[in-house]
Amino acid sequence: MGGKQCVANGGAPFRAKIVINNLTKDLTLKEPGTCHCRKDGCERNHHKGLHMDAGKVVQGEEPPTVLDPLDSGMFAISARESTACGPDGELHYDVWRDGVKSGTVTLYFSRDANSSTRSQNSRVSGCVNNGEYELFGDFPPDTTDCTFTLRKRKVEVRLRGQLSAQFGGGSLDMTVPIEDILKLPELQRLLEGMDQMGAQADKLTEVVKKLQEEGIKFDFVSANKPSWWPF
Structure with a gap:
């Protein structure tokens, strides 16, 4: 059953730490109200914005449900024991400003279990995607740390x-x-x-x-x- 869960315990080969920095002064990232998990067999009793195509989020090191302004959080991903497939997934947040939902943030991340290949991508949508904010990620091949940053755009x-x-x-x-x-x-x-x-x-x-x-x-x-x- 553990092999079907997006969040699981056990060994954590090819582990990577994902850091999320909210450097804005007026935006709050919150767990979505609806579940984004599409994995067959997953009980979906985890962060509603999480979906893992492969690998897992390490139990006990799960993504934060809320990131307030000027706040940071982290979670850990890994492959599963006795598999050759590295972790690959996505994480969604709703973006709130002044008590109103103003958009969404989506983070994509993966790590190849058989090489130094890493990948990341991200997008921001809704009213917060009007040029005032920017979202970017960094997952260098020489580290196991991936960083996503949401900040005010410097125009x-x-x-x-x-x-x-x-x-x-x-x-x-x-x-x-x-x-x-x-x-x-x-x-x-x-x-x-x-x-x-x-x-x-x-x-x-x-x-x-x-x-x-x-x-x-x-x-x-x-x-x-x-x-x-x-x-």
């Missing part, structure tokens, strides 16, 4: 144009992450009049508007603009 923008004397003059021609615009020394005179503004996002929005009025051009390195972008 880069190129600034080009001439500042007026009112804001210190000088030309701008640089590529920076959007969140670093407020740190540019070339814009400090412009920022001096905005010190009383509260949230950084509000200040950044106003700076962008004023630079647009100055005729500064913004060219996105990435095609995805953040949702707050004023133009």
